[in-house]
Amino acid sequence: MSAAAVRIDPALDRRNGNIFALVQLLTYFSAPVIYVGVVQAAFCDKLGASATIANLPTSTYLLGAVFPLFCAYLFPARLDLKLVKLGYVIIAATMLLVCAVVFFPAPAGLRIAVVIGQGLLLGILNSVVNLYGLKCLARGTTETGRARSLKLAFGFGPIAAVLGSLTAQMLLAGKISGVAYPYNFGVLYLLALPCMALCAVAMKGFVLGEAVDEPAQSFVDFLSRSARSYLSDGRLVIAWIAYLLWYCTLGGLTNLSLYTREAVGRSPLELAGLTMALRFGCKAVAGFGLGSVAAGFGTRPAMALTVVFVGLGLAWPFVSSGYSYLFAFGLMGAGELGGVYFVNYVISVSNAAQTTRNIALLSLVGPASSFAPALHGYLTDRFGFSASFGFGVACATAAMILLFVTRPQGRSAG
Numbered sequence: 001m002s003a004a005a006v007r008i009d010p011a012l013d014r015r016n017g018n019i020f021a022l023v024q025l026l027t028y029f030s031a032p033v034i035y036v037g038v039v040q041a042a043f044c045d046k047l048g049a050s051a052t053i054a055n056l057p058t059s060t061y062l063l064g065a066v067f068p069l070f071c072a073y074l075f076p077a078r079l080d081l082k083l084v085k086l087g088y089v090i091i092a093a094t095m096l097l098v099c100a101v102v103f104f105p106a107p108a109g110l111r112i113a114v115v116i117g118q119g120l121l122l123g124i125l126n127s128v129v130n131l132y133g134l135k136c137l138a139r140g141t142t143e144t145g146r147a148r149s150l151k152l153a154f155g156f157g158p159i160a161a162v163l164g165s166l167t168a169q170m171l172l173a174g175k176i177s178g179v180a181y182p183y184n185f186g187v188l189y190l191l192a193l194p195c196m197a198l199c200a201v202a203m204k205g206f207v208l209g210e211a212v213d214e215p216a217q218s219f220v221d222f223l224s225r226s227a228r229s230y231l232s233d234g235r236l237v238i239a240w241i242a243y244l245l246w247y248c249t250l251g252g253l254t255n256l257s258l259y260t261r262e263a264v265g266r267s268p269l270e271l272a273g274l275t276m277a278l279r280f281g282c283k284a285v286a287g288f289g290l291g292s293v294a295a296g297f298g299t300r301p302a303m304a305l306t307v308v309f310v311g312l313g314l315a316w317p318f319v320s321s322g323y324s325y326l327f328a329f330g331l332m333g334a335g336e337l338g339g340v341y342f343v344n345y346v347i348s349v350s351n352a353a354q355t356t357r358n359i360a361l362l363s364l365v366g367p368a369s370s371f372a373p374a375l376h377g378y379l380t381d382r383f384g385f386s387a388s389f390g391f392g393v394a395c396a397t398a399a400m401i402l403l404f405v406t407r408p409q410g411r412s413a414g
Contacts, residue, residue, distance in 0.1 A: 008142055008209045016140035017149030019206050020133065023199045024153035028161035030192035032168040032276055033095070034126065036061040036119045037373075039168065039276070041254040042269040043185050044115060047108040055254050055377035057119035062247070062373070064123020065366025068131045072360040073222045080132050080139070081206055087129035088200035094121050095189040095196070102186030111182075127366060129199075131359050134343055138355065139208045147295060154287035154340055158333070161280030167191070169273020181269075226357045235349050236358065238402055242307065243342045243365045245399035246335075249310045251372030252392035253332050259317060259385050263325040275329040282330030283337060290337055299345040304403040306342075309335030311396025314389045 008016075032039045040057040075083060101114045137146055170176050171184040179187055217225070230236050257268045257275060264271065286309065294302040313331035320327065343359055350358045379387040 008140065008145075012207055013141050013145035014148075016137070016206055017145045017152070019202055020137045020141075020149045021152040021156070022202050023133065024157040025160045026195040026199050026202075028157040028159075028280065029164040030195045031161040031164050031280060032188050032273070033098075033192045034091075034122065034196075035276075036122055037254050038257040038268075038279075039172075039185075039188065039272050040115050040119060041257055042172070042267075042272045043182075044112050045258060046181070046267075046269050047112055049112055050377070051255070051258055051380045052374060052377035053112065054258065055251075055373040056116045058251065058254050058373035059370045060116050060120035061123035061126075062366045062370035064120050064125070065127040065363045067124045068127050068363045069223075069357075069360040071128055071132070072226075072356045073219055077139075077356075080136055081203065081208055084129050084132045084136060084206075085200045085203045087125050087132070088196050088203065091122065091125045091129070092193050092196035092200070094118055094125070095193040097121075098189045099186045102182050102189075123366070127363055130339075131343075131356070131363060134347070134359070135356055136203075136206055136208060138347060139210075140206055147291070150340065150344065151288065151291035154337060155284060155291065156287075158280040158282075158284035158287055162277045162284070164191075165273050165276030165280055167273070168276060169271075172272050173270050222357075226361060229354060230358060230361050233349070236346065236362075239303070239342060239345055240362060240365060242303075242399040242402045243338070243362060244369055245395040245402070246307050246310060246338045246342070247365055247369035248372040248395040249307075249314060249392040249399070250332070250336065250338075251369065252314045252376045252388055253329075254373055255376045255380055255385060255388045256313070256317070256328050256332065258380070260325070262385070263317065263321060264323060271326070275326060278326055279329040279333030279336075281333070283333035286334035286337055290341060294341070294344070299341065299348045300403070303338065303341040303345045304400065306335045306338030307396055307399045307403060310338070311335075311393055311400065314392035314396070317385070317389050 027034055037058045041054040044054040044057065045051075071083065097114055097118050101111045137149060141149060168188055171179060171187055174180065174184070176184070230240075257272065260266060260268050260271050260275070290302045290305060293305060309331050313328050313335055316328035316331060317325060343362065346358050346362050347355055376388040376391065379391060
């Protein structure tokens with residue numbers, strides 16, 4: 001339905017919230033391929049890539065996050081919902097790119113290049129559907145309804161990711177007869193394809209409330225005005241820097257996967273599904289916990305706790321060995337919710353007209369931090385895994401100091 005001035009009554013509030021939660025469930029079930037990183041790195045590693053190259057799918061994925069800024073300028077509010085639906089359709093189509101080089105004979109170099117390139121496409125598309133999906137949620141629900149939907153989506157959603165990850169584990173570990181390497185990797189993309197198509201269908205039932213477009217202006221003026229407005233609010237500046245540091249810590253997730261060979265003595269590809277199940281199982285628990293923290297104490301403490309989790313995740317390899325090492329993925333999974341709670345914090349301190357551009361400016365942290373996964377890979381190739389993990393812990397510590405010690409002041413929206 002079109003974006004019109006619709007009153008958000010209790011029934012519509014619940015309906016829109018449930019649709020958003022359903023879309024997140026489908027997305028989370030597809031997590032092994034939608035969340036670019038662990039599985040892609042394990043596949044590249046299996047193909048003979050170095051740690052630096054194996055980290056490139058994650059780096060290219062992060063580069064795609066610059067796209068929402070252009071969308072915020074180019075597309076008026078009436079297209080918010082259409083952008084989400086179209087984004088999911090294209091995501092479904094990109095799955096075929098990887099399937100083509102997996103199911104048909106292709107050299108290892110081409111397969112690695114396609115996986116890296118598809119990481120960039122997913123980075124662009126996911127950043128758009130995530131930003132505009134949250135904007136649609138804000139326009140289609142009340143504040144209470146949004147809190148309820150986020151709790152459902154990021155409480156039960158990761159449980160769906162556990163199911164998807166266990167399926168991936170059986171496939172990648174060769175537990176399903178008749179689906180050998182490399183076809184087991186391609187099957188993961190085939191499973192995700194209909195899920196993304198269903199997301200597009202589900203969003204057709206979403207109904208939006210009224211939105212305010214900013215006055216027409218040139219792109220240069222738009223960038224200049226947006227940057228000045230953003231930088232004038234200390235809360236937004238601190239959130240941006242802390243989000244960058246959070247991303248730099250999260251960039252070590254791929255190396256955690258590669259390190260399983262040393263810590264556990266098994267191939268990263270063999271354990272990719274299990275590590276993702278732990279990652280999303282802990283994310284489910286954290287989803288309910290952080291939702292309660294946000295409801296009881298505000299969005300800022302919930303946001304800060306996600307930084308604590310990722311910092312502990314990269315510190316865990318220093319104090320663990322054997323299968324206990326795998327708990328690091330659980331901590332990182334809980335911390336990954338920073339991607340939701342940093343955005344939710346920015347929404348909470350932005351006025352309606354500036355919400356899209358402020359989220360778009362926050363999303364620039366993605367491309368700004370795209371060096372981090374490759375840097376983690378370089379540090380590992382040059383100095384060993386400890387250097388990578390130490391860098392991540394240092395970034396998380398700096399972010400925690402910013403969020404826990406500083407108390408920036410806001411400004412009147414304008």
